[in-house]
Amino acid sequence: GESVGLHLPTLSVQEGDNSIINCAYSNSASDYFIWYKQESGKGPQFIIDIRSNMDKRQGQRVTVLLNKTVKHLSLQIAATQPGDSAVYFCAGVLKAAGNKLTFGGGTRVLVKP
Amino acid sequence: EADIYQTPRYLVIGTGKKITLECSQTMGHDKMYWYQQDPGMELHLIHYSYGVNSTEKGDLSSESTVSRIRTEHFPLTLESARPSHTSQYLCASSEFRRGEAFFGQGTRLTVV
Numbered sequence: 001g002e003s004v005g006l007h008l009p010t011l012s013v014q015e016g017d018n019s020i021i022n023c024a025y026s027n028s029a030s031d032y033f034i035w036y037k038q039e040s041g042k043g044p045q046f047i048i049d050i051r052s053n054m055d056k057r058q059g060q061r062v063t064v065l066l067n068k069t070v071k072h073l074s075l076q077i078a079a080t081q082p083g084d085s086a087v088y089f090c091a092g093v094l095k096a097a098g099n100k101l102t103f104g105g106g107t108r109v110l111v112k113p
Numbered sequence: 114e115a116d117i118y119q120t121p122r123y124l125v126i127g128t129g130k131k132i133t134l135e136c137s138q139t140m141g142h143d144k145m146y147w148y149q150q151d152p153g154m155e156l157h158l159i160h161y162s163y164g165v166n167s168t169e170k171g172d173l174s175s176e177s178t179v180s181r182i183r184t185e186h187f188p189l190t191l192e193s194a195r196p197s198h199t200s201q202y203l204c205a206s207s208e209f210r211r212g213e214a215f216f217g218q219g220t221r222l223t224v225v
Contacts, residue, residue: 046213
């Protein structure tokens with residue numbers, strides 16, 4: 001079939017190391033951002049979100065950082081495990097557009113044993 | 114745990130056939146979406162709905178059509194399948210006031 005979009009970049013990380021996944025966004029009006037994890041053969045699953053008036057939010061083994069000055073979002077995974085191998089997508093939510101969810105390009109994370 | 118279901122999971126069908134991909138959610142969500150995704154590629158929104166009798170085209174042009182007659186059901190139809198329609202189709206739903214979307218497992222469609 002015809003390919004849609006761009007091939008995703010890949011991040012290889014050693015098991016136990018920390019991973020940092022980056023995402024650049026273009027719409028500065030987004031009200032909040034969401035990180036999704038998509039494992040092979042499955043639909044994306046919610047990981048963590050952050051409101052646009054925040055700089056940092058922590059979850060279980062994950063931290064999201066938001067830099068509105070440079071329109072950059074990052075997801076940090078502490079002590080990366082084999083189960084973290086997946087594709088990670090960031091998405092922006094715009095309330096003015098009816099909470100429309102717009103996905104950015106994803107990153108494939110490969111955890112090496 | 115999200116309750117959104119897609120059927121079939123896998124479908125191989127000949128060119129020219131009419132197909133309908135099913136999506137149902139039991140969470141009472143007003144908003145539903147269809148995304149198209151090729152393996153290892155980005156997600157692209159092709160259709161969305163804010164509620165019953167509401168359907169909108171997404172960011173990526175698609176020859177498919179959708180309907181929303183019931184809150185819980187958001188089927189996608191291709192009147193005449195072509196090999197270029199080969200892709201994975203993901204359905205999602207969310208509450209009206211929240212953007213966080215819950216996804217189904219996807220339907221991997223192959224048109225031969």
